[in-house]
Amino acid sequence: SGPAGYTAALYAARANRNPIVIAGYQHGGQLMLTNDVENFPGYTQPVSGPQLMADLRFQAEKFGAKIIESDAKSINQENDHFIVNMRGGKKLKAKCLILSTGAQAKWLNAENESLVKGSGVGTCATCDGAFYKDKHVLMIGGGDSAMTEALFLTRFASKVSIIHRRESFRASPIMMDRVKAHPKIELVTSKVVKSWIVQSEGNRYLLKGAEVIDTVSGDVGIIEASGAFLAIGHTPNVGFLKGSGVEVDNEGYIILKEFTMTSVDGIFACGDVVDKRYRQAITAAGMGCQAALDAEKWLESKEL
Numbered sequence: 637s638g639p640a641g642y643t644a645a646l647y648a649a650r651a652n653r654n655p656i657v658i659a660g661y662q663h664g665g666q667l668m669l670t671n672d673v674e675n676f677p678g679y680t681q682p683v684s685g686p687q688l689m690a691d692l693r694f695q696a697e698k699f700g701a702k703i704i705e706s707d708a709k710s711i712n713q714e715n716d717h718f719i720v721n722m723r724g725g726k727k728l729k730a731k732c733l734i735l736s737t738g739a740q741a742k743w744l745n746a747e748n749e750s751l752v753k754g755s756g757v758g759t760c761a762t763c764d765g766a767f768y769k770d771k772h773v774l775m776i777g778g779g780d781s782a783m784t785e786a787l788f789l790t791r792f793a794s795k796v797s798i799i800h801r802r803e804s805f806r807a808s809p810i811m812m813d814r815v816k817a818h819p820k821i822e823l824v825t826s827k828v829v830k831s832w833i834v835q836s837e838g839n840r841y842l843l844k845g846a847e848v849i850d851t852v853s854g855d856v857g858i859i860e861a862s863g864a865f866l867a868i869g870h871t872p873n874v875g876f877l878k879g880s881g882v883e884v885d886n887e888g889y890i891i892l893k894e895f896t897m898t899s900v901d902g903i904f905a906c907g908d909v910v911d912k913r914y915r916q917a918i919t920a921a922g923m924g925c926q927a928a929l930d931a932e933k934w935l936e937s938k939e940l
Contacts, residue, residue, distance in 0.1 A: 637663040639688075655700075659705050670760075675916075736927070738908040738920075752842075756832070758863070758865050761865045770793070782807065845861050904931050
């Protein structure tokens with residue numbers, strides 16, 4: 637029920653397909669953890685992630701989409717229909733399915749993380765890096781994604797410290813060369829974040845730095861910073877697909893066979909449960925549009 641799901645519902649509703657969105661109890665996707673969004677077309681002023689999701693939901697419902705706040709436990713096929721089994725024993729029957737369950741960013745679960753999650757500690761530097769102009773920012777991770785986002789952050793931040801739990805990095809040699817050559821980037825190896833240092837200001841908390849532990853010596857230190865980003869991976873929400881026949885890759889992302897069609901005829905997928913490259917609200921919304929259009933063409937071809 638993030639940008640992909642609501643956009644797919646909007647297009648399906650305008651095609652008079654009476655879509656039902658199983659939004660989940662944690663509806664809205666990862667943007668529900670984002671304070672300000674400045675790069676979604678149509679919004680000339682920053683909009684909060686929850687407000688953006690509320691707007692997309694309202695638009696889909698305006699054209700007839702029905703939203704159910706429940707979770708899908710499993711799906712199966714019976715004759716020419718799909719059955720979605722939900723929590724509590726309720727079942728829904730559908731002619732086709734669009735999967736837009738997203739992917740959850742992995743968090744450190746360090747002390748105080750819940751206080752600054754999405755407002756000081758984030759998982760998308762491309763989305764929020766501009767908020768840290770002339771600030772010291774931490775990047776947690778050791779792969780290509782962490783290096784790419786660290787390099788992006790140098791456009792705004794005065795300094796970027798990459799914290800990695802090991803001495804060596806998983807990132808490709810070419811990315812490491814670029815990072816090591818950049819004057820704004822500092823490599824902090826063999827360290828893990830124990831807790832986030834926060835300061836209360838009114839009704840919110842500000843990030844002031846991180847308490848880190850040396851994985852070799854056990855020594856504890858403080859790194860002052862105004863922001864931090866995690867690039868330690870994502871987990872696609874596909875647990876409910878077990879036994880459905882929908883194929884996923886070795887990382888758990890749904891594999892598309894033709895356009896947005898999955899390995900099961902009549903089941904489509906879009907958004908971050910498919911996309912491991914862009915992971916942006918606008919690209920997810922675009923994929924939601926594609927999936928709805930593909931589903932409509934498929935239904936027409938089956939004369940459903």
